Amino acid sequence: FAPQVSTTRLRKCFKSISMSPTDDLDIHVMVNGMPGPMATAAAEACLRKGLKLTPVAMTGPDVEPMTIMVYDPVSEKSSEVKLIPSTQRDDVAASIQGLKEACGEKNVLAIDYTHPSAVNSNADFYVEQKLPFVMGTTGGDREKLVDGVNAAKHFAVIAPNMAKQIVAMQAALEDLAKKYPGAFSSYTMACKESHQKTKADTSGTAKAVIDSLKELSDDDFTYDDIQMIRDDQEALDFGVPEDALKGHAFHRYTLTSADGSTQFALEHNVAGRTIYAEGTADAVKFLAERLQEGGEGKVYTMINVLESGALE
Ligand SMILES: NC(=O)C1=CN([C@@H]2O[C@H](COP(=O)(O)OP(=O)(O)OC[C@H]3O[C@@H](n4cnc5c(N)ncnc54)[C@H](OP(=O)(O)O)[C@@H]3O)[C@@H](O)[C@H]2O)C=CC1
Numbered sequence: 001f002a003p004q005v006s007t008t009r010l011r012k013c014f015k016s017i018s019m020s021p022t023d024d025l026d027i028h029v030m031v032n033g034m035p036g037p038m039a040t041a042a043a044e045a046c047l048r049k050g051l052k053l054t055p056v057a058m059t060g061p062d063v064e065p066m067t068i069m070v071y072d073p074v075s076e077k078s079s080e081v082k083l084i085p086s087t088q089r090d091d092v093a094a095s096i097q098g099l100k101e102a103c104g105e106k107n108v109l110a111i112d113y114t115h116p117s118a119v120n121s122n123a124d125f126y127v128e129q130k131l132p133f134v135m136g137t138t139g140g141d142r143e144k145l146v147d148g149v150n151a152a153k154h155f156a157v158i159a160p161n162m163a164k165q166i167v168a169m170q171a172a173l174e175d176l177a178k179k180y181p182g183a184f185s186s187y188t189m190a191c192k193e194s195h196q197k198t199k200a201d202t203s204g205t206a207k208a209v210i211d212s213l214k215e216l217s218d219d220d221f222t223y224d225d226i227q228m229i230r231d232d233q234e235a236l237d238f239g240v241p242e243d244a245l246k247g248h249a250f251h252r253y254t255l256t257s258a259d260g261s262t263q264f265a266l267e268h269n270v271a272g273r274t275i276y277a278e279g280t281a282d283a284v285k286f287l288a289e290r291l292q293e294g295g296e297g298k299v300y301t302m303i304n305v306l307e308s309g310a311l312e
């Protein structure tokens with residue numbers, strides 16, 4: 001597949017990769033960030049949930065162009081994807097436009113699981129290309145990200161965590177903070193999070209949870225106070241199973257009273273990445289529905305997706 005390929009060839013290409021009788025949706029997803037683990041898990045979940053993968057996607061700037069086979073062992077569906085380095089934006093842009101001509105403007109969306117350093121430039125690129133997107137990548141300038149997408153009236157789901165139950169917990173915390181602001185005033189906060197040692201940034205989820213906890217407590221806790229574990233032995237000591245060292249997210253937050261007599265603790269511990277991948281594919285379906293409804297685009301959160309009932 002070449003970016004300048006004709007619309008007719010693209011149509012044939014889509015037919016050849018989407019023959020499975022269980023394919024039920026005409027939604028084509030460009031999953032950017034493969035062969036990284038999270039993007040790959042999301043691509044597999046897309047296949048599992050009846051979405052199609054575009055034959056071209058964006059990979060890291062230093063990766064040689066290559067073609068990979070995405071295979072979902074549950075549905076036994078597979079799809080070939082050519083990965084183009086993010087430095088070759090013109091080629092990716094030509095592919096997106098070809099895909100839209102072949103599949104319909106509203107049927108091509110993107111998922112981004114790349115690198116914190118790429119968040120803002122990738123989002124700008126999706127806006128330029130009029131490509132609705134689900135941004136799972138954490139980090140970057142989050143305010144600029146959300147403001148830019150909203151100002152462009154572009155369709156996007158942006159969230160640091162796509163796991164249904166964690167999103168539900170975040171929604172509950174937001175409600176608690178709204179209903180009982182300052183309920184934990186004078187309590188001190190602490191947060192420890194452990195992730196695989198390749199993780200580039202502080203957990204975006206931990207930052208979001210801290211934002212809610214800060215509405216409940218008057219502690220002057222900052223993101224710099226989050227204790228990060230990126231070491232295998234420390235992770236094991238924190239309770240991470242050995243077979244999850246390469247992919248886990250263990251979080252523990254505490255609120256402790258001034259005299260130390262009372263402590264509240266909140267934990268969410270995830271081994272592997274499936275739970276986020278499932279939520280990501282559901283978010284794509286949610287976004288595709290908003291596109292079909294028409295109107296102006298905007299940033300949706302995963303709480304919006306949860307409230308719509310779209311998280312399976
Ligand atoms: N929202 C959620 O629920 C979740 C979010 N995440 C977030 O997802 C992100 C990715 O996680 P993970 O897969 O573990 O990270 P990795 O760093 O292991 O993989 C990222 C991949 O993206 C590639 N990449 C880097 N820059 C670009 C770019 N500009 N365009 C396209 N691809 C690029 C990298 O290539 P190379 O390294 O070769 O340059 C690599 O293959 C992180 O920010 C993480 O916090 C993770 C889990 C859940």
Ligand SMILES: O=C(O)C1=N[C@H](C(=O)O)C[C@H](O)C1
Pocket residue numbers: 138160161195196199202203204205206248249
């Ligand atoms: O990098 C990860 O792995 C994860 N990143 C997200 C975050 O930064 O909060 C979500 C989850 O913690 C896994």
